[in-house]
Amino acid sequence: MNDYLQSIIDRDPAAKSKISLILTYPGVKAVFFHRIANFFYQAKFDLIARIFSQFSRFLTGIEIHPGADIGKNLFIDHGMGVVIGETSKIGNNVTIYHNVTLGGVAPSINSNEQRNTKRHPTLEDNVVVGSGAQVLGPIIIGKNSLIGSNAVVTKDVPEKSIMAGIPATKVGDATKGFKPYAVTDEDKK
Structure with a gap:
């Protein structure tokens, strides 16, 4: 827990103390x-898992399906409106901002054919997803990539890429490390 909280302090200049993270950050609670919820989901107690998931959504405004596979040190900053689908896989040290969706592309079409299949994205280690971005389908976002705010990503993203736009296109190489909102004025030069 200590390493998790420190990872947030390292990424958020507004973070003042570990106790404030526990008490006031909705992403930490989520x-x-x-x-x-994931413990109960893995144990095949789906109803209990969903109850915990929905309680968390009520408290935080962040919806994470109990089946989502989440690595170490996920930081959901601000968080309101974040949706993480059932078959999403999130690596270590990933940062997600508010109103991000990790979703499927056709959830209401042929639902029975989609059961038990990979429908949601995989975010590899050290990915940053800017506010409002939509990452859709069983795609892979490569390590150390940055997804710009409001981007719509529907295709695989190579490692260390900066993606922006609708549909998202590569606008640069992410070689300078963490950028809190994924794309800065410096990237446009």
Whole structure:
């Protein structure tokens, strides 16, 4: 837990203390409740898992399906409106901002054919997803990539890429490390 909280302090200049993270950051609460929901989901207690998931959504405004596979140190900043689908896989040290969707592309079409299939994205280690971005389908976002705010990503993204636009296109190489909102004025030069 200590390493998790420190990882947030390292990425958020507004973070003042670990106790404030526990008490006031909705992303921290959402990840905590997801761990419980995921435990029950893995044990095949789907109803209990969904109850924990929905309780967390009520408290935080962040919806994480109990089946989502989440690595270490996920930081959901601000969080309101974040949706993480059932078959999403999130690596280590990923940062997600508010109103991001990790979703499927056709959830209401042929639902029975989609059961038990990979329908949601995989975010590899150290990915940053800017506010409002939509990452859709069983695609892979490569390590150290940055997804710009409001981008719509529907195709695989190579490692260390900066993606922006609708549909998202590569606008640069992410070689300078963490950028809190994924794309800065410096990237446009």
